[in-house]
Amino acid sequence: MNIFDYHDATKHHYHRSAKSLGYMDWANQPEPFRYFQGRPPIHLPLLEKDPEADYFDLYLRENNTHKPFLLENIAGFLELSLGLSAWKSVPGSRWSLRINPSSGNLHPTEAHLILPSINSIDSGVYHYNPFLHALEPRAVFSGNLWEKIEGHFQAEGFMIALSSIFWRESWKYGERAFRYCNHDAGHALAGLSFSGNLFGWKVICLTALSDDNIETLLGFDKTHWHHMEKEHPEFACYVFASSKNLEQQNVSEDILKDFSELEFFGIPNRLSQDHYHWKNIESANMASKKPLTPPVQISFDDKPLLQNAHSKLPAAKIIRQRRSALGFDSEGSVGFDQFLAMLDKTFPRNNVAPFDTQLSFPRVHLLLFVHNVQGLNQGLYFFFRNTVDKDTLQSATRLDFLWKPVEQDFPLYLLEEGNFRRKAARVSCYQEIAGESAFSMGMIAKFRDPVEKNPYLYRHLFWETGMIGQVLYLEAEAHGFRGTGIGCFFDDAVHDILGFSDNQFQSLYHFTIGKYFEDRRLNTLPPYYHIEHNRAGGD
Numbered sequence: 001m002n003i004f005d006y007h008d009a010t011k012h013h014y015h016r017s018a019k020s021l022g023y024m025d026w027a028n029q030p031e032p033f034r035y036f037q038g039r040p041p042i043h044l045p046l047l048e049k050d051p052e053a054d055y056f057d058l059y060l061r062e063n064n065t066h067k068p069f070l071l072e073n074i075a076g077f078l079e080l081s082l083g084l085s086a087w088k089s090v091p092g093s094r095w096s097l098r099i100n101p102s103s104g105n106l107h108p109t110e111a112h113l114i115l116p117s118i119n120s121i122d123s124g125v126y127h128y129n130p131f132l133h134a135l136e137p138r139a140v141f142s143g144n145l146w147e148k149i150e151g152h153f154q155a156e157g158f159m160i161a162l163s164s165i166f167w168r169e170s171w172k173y174g175e176r177a178f179r180y181c182n183h184d185a186g187h188a189l190a191g192l193s194f195s196g197n198l199f200g201w202k203v204i205c206l207t208a209l210s211d212d213n214i215e216t217l218l219g220f221d222k223t224h225w226h227h228m229e230k231e232h233p234e235f236a237c238y239v240f241a242s243s244k245n246l247e248q249q250n251v252s253e254d255i256l257k258d259f260s261e262l263e264f265f266g267i268p269n270r271l272s273q274d275h276y277h278w279k280n281i282e283s284a285n286m287a288s289k290k291p292l293t294p295p296v297q298i299s300f301d302d303k304p305l306l307q308n309a310h311s312k313l314p315a316a317k318i319i320r321q322r323r324s325a326l327g328f329d330s331e332g333s334v335g336f337d338q339f340l341a342m343l344d345k346t347f348p349r350n351n352v353a354p355f356d357t358q359l360s361f362p363r364v365h366l367l368l369f370v371h372n373v374q375g376l377n378q379g380l381y382f383f384f385r386n387t388v389d390k391d392t393l394q395s396a397t398r399l400d401f402l403w404k405p406v407e408q409d410f411p412l413y414l415l416e417e418g419n420f421r422r423k424a425a426r427v428s429c430y431q432e433i434a435g436e437s438a439f440s441m442g443m444i445a446k447f448r449d450p451v452e453k454n455p456y457l458y459r460h461l462f463w464e465t466g467m468i469g470q471v472l473y474l475e476a477e478a479h480g481f482r483g484t485g486i487g488c489f490f491d492d493a494v495h496d497i498l499g500f501s502d503n504q505f506q507s508l509y510h511f512t513i514g515k516y517f518e519d520r521r522l523n524t525l526p527p528y529y530h531i532e533h534n535r536a537g538g539d
């Protein structure tokens with residue numbers, strides 16, 4: 001199976017959905033948290049005070065003072081990117097939410113850190129457990145090896161890598177789950193970049209590395225995984241002072257050899273007793289496996305961020321209060337300047353979080369269903385995230401589109417006026433959240449050529465959409481609205497709207513933003529009440 005076969009097989013159609021069990025196998029619902037058992041976890045402190053940073057400091061780097069790479073700061077970086085954000089409950093049921101969103105709240109993404117010796121901990125490889133807010137030791141290594149790593153990157157810092165447990169998502173979503181795991185990884189990557197920025201740190205993806213290299217660094221090839229519960233590498237990053245630049249996008253052969261000789265410990269907990277084996281997910285993973293590739297430096301635009309829509313909320317508050325909207329008030333409008341500000345933040349720029357992670361050249365654009373934006377007629381719009389795809393995309397779409405610029409020097413175009421509320425909801429699997437909001441969108445990726453040439457870019461494109469989604473989630477909160485990622489949509493129906501006749505471009509993810517209704521039936525508890533409770537001597 002090649003990756004295009006997987007993509008086609010996992011499209012939802014009006015009268016046929018991608019393959020899944022079709023019912024919820026509650027007896028085998030995966031445990032939401034991964035533990036590596038065997039060594040005592042290192043409990044991390046919770047932030048006593050959030051970093052002082054305002055809305056624009058989420059993106060811009062100059063105001064965020066560099067914090068030293070101490071355990072309490074790394075703990076804060078993890079708390080504000082991958083930690084818990086709240087507990088929700090109804091009588092008889094309680095579940096946690098996290099700073100990073102996840103399709104179905106299933107959280108397939110896991111994080112591993114490669115740290116120098118800091119405070120009282122050894123240099124080594126650690127798994128971050130967000131439930132305990134703790135590091136679980138997986139390997140220790142000598143200070144010499146860390147010196148080699150730091151010498152290689154020519155910058156003080158540490159490494160963080162993300163992985164996915166496909167089973168967590170496929171338990172509910174079947175074959176389409178591989179897509180969702182990659183979306184979630186992209187959301188988490190943007191979360192790392194934002195959180196790092198508040199500590200004066202930059203997160204750069206080591207995009208030259210192969211999946212096998214990451215397996216070696218994290219000891220995945222030496223871990224005794226339970227059947228169907230293996231973690232699969234997504235990407236590895238180096239985190240270092242924002243004022244510096246990083247030339248390296250790989251790890252030297254010598255360092256990899258040292259990691260291949262390490263002893264790894266810790267036994268992964270079992271997530272489910274029984275599993276359904278979605279073979280096409282394994283095949284898709286194999287078909288999009290990342291080989292070792294030459295380093296590529298990517299340069300973006302330097303144009304300044306639009307300044308005309310501010311938010312009074314501090315950056316960390318925006319991060320902490322991010323939630324998915326469950327319902328929208330269709331009467332609630334978004335201001336024109338706010339709308340432009342939200343789109344503007346999705347445009348990649350040099351030295352601006354989160355797209356300066358150097359993941360890849362931007363290939364994903366936004367098809368917008370504008371329902372209720374002040375000063376803008378309802379209709380179908382298109383926003384370009386790079387300056388090179390306009391002509392190719394325009395010639396792939398319907399001839400009768402207007403392509404009328406909305407603002408000078410802003411890559412937003414009106415395609416067609418009209419009320420698209422019903423159509424937007426219909427193509428998003430009939431979900432009202434796409435039609436009742438102020439605007440929703442399909443993320444349209446340049447697909448066939450890059451993926452044909454480098455099948456691993458299939459995953460990159462999904463990561464890119466997840467990163468855009470994370471920006472939109474925070475932008476929505478910053479301006480008093482709320483967003484929701486939408487993984488369920490009818491792929492070809494979106495293409496029909498645009499008039500695509502082939503797979504040169506593909507819709508990969510949907511998103512919606514508007515004035516939300518709060519679900520008041522749910523009780524809310526603080527994110528780490530369980531730990532504070534335990535530390536206070538409770539049960």
Ligand SMILES: Cc1cc2nc3c(=O)[nH]c(=O)nc-3n(C[C@H](O)[C@H](O)[C@H](O)COP(=O)(O)O)c2cc1C
Binds near residue numbers: 323485
């Ligand atoms: C990739 C992705 C796809 C999602 N798809 C949908 C969707 O189709 N419909 C929906 O109502 N919510 C969707 N969500 C929202 C999740 O259900 C939500 O993130 C999760 O329940 C956790 O809640 P929180 O975002 O409030 O923390 C999606 C989220 C992500 C990250």
